[in-house]
Amino acid sequence: MSVPVSTPPLCGPEFGSYAADEVTWLLKDLSQVALEGDLAERERRIQSGKAHYAESLPIEYQPGEQYQELFHAALRDSAARLAEATGVVSELVLAERDDVPTLVSLARAGTPVGILMRRWMAFAHSVDAPHYTISIVRDRGIDTMALDHIAARHRPESVVFVDGWTGKGAIQRELSAALAGYARAGGARLDDELAVLADPGSCTRTFGTRDDFLIASACLNSTVSGLVSRTVLNADHIGPAEFHGGKFYRHLREFDVSNLFLDTVSAQFATVAPQVRTRLAAVRSGDREPRWSGWESMERLREEYGVSSVNFVKPGVGETTRVLLRRVPWMILVRAADLPEHQHIRILAAERGVPIEVRSDLAYSCVGLIKEDA
DSSP: OOOOOSSOOBOTTTSSSSOTTTOEEOSEEOTTSOOEEOHHHHHHHHHTTSSOGGGSEEOOOOOOHHHHHHHHHHHHHHHHHHHHHHHHHHHHHHHHTOSSOEEEEETTTHHHHHHHHHHHHHHHHOOOOOEEEEOEETTTEEOHHHHHHHHTTSOGGGEEEEEEEOSSSHHHHHHHHHHHHHHHTTOOOOOOOOEEEEOTTOOOSEEEEOSOOOOGGGSSSGGGTTTBOOOBOOTTTOOTTSOOEEOBOGGGGGGOOHHHHHHHHHTTHHHHHHHHHHHHHHHHHSOOOOOOHHHHHHHHHHHHTTOSOGGGEEEHHHHHHHHHHHSOEEEEEESSTTOGGGHHHHHHHHHHTOOEEEOTTOSSSEEEEEOOOO
């Protein structure tokens, strides 16, 4: 069924700031293409149906010095917790999915998590897990050229899809539908269950934790994700036999903390190894069945606030942060006014003039509402 891919895989340092052995980017390099546009105008075009969000890129918002300092503090404070979650989800994958998995992270939030999982497997088991990162686009599906590339080189049963966290579960649903369609079209049958650091939406059985906590890589854009943009699917630049696209933001090198993030977390592996064993036993003996409670609670909020689509309701610390960094937010809802893990959200909201409302009944610690074009 497969058509030969006409774009080669990409690796650092030619593309992205990660080392070549950490990840292979199955993307087309669009670094020289002008894809960025005014944030408000881009939002209007997306909401009017004139454009899909994956056809262009936002101009990446670079937070101020106070926020940058807060990122470093948050990373120091959360590194051990992130390392523990990495260990737990990695051990679940090795025990229940494959003893030499092929990690396929979903660009770009999944990319640093895939690298951390690969590092844990090497640290704890001397397992050299191959790691690719590929594009998936809401309402457009997954990059089938990338799947063909992976399936031709690795056992399909070894493939494990990786992301950073679950919000409502929209990407888990997109992945399941896309992989089912890929198999119906003659492609390999691939396990559709995501492996994530945090699953506050209760969408998967393979997680490091179900707590809604701050994953520091959500605090920034490309500068904590290998200096690579969001992925792009635009027929003007992507042919039928090409990978989805992405840009390498070389001009942001001086701000890059991608490898600092990885090194800070993986430096905690030896320290948290005993806790990982204890937590892993508790997770494996507990109820891990997905309940999709996050989606249901967001539907209720959508109705209450008169939002037309659940796609404009972004739950959890990670998604709320990304709304403030990449979209045009209308309001931020928080469970409590002064939670320490929300300090960066309060700073971003103040910088962008976005009101914050306290809702003690939230299923997540916070929720971002995207402004709809009138």
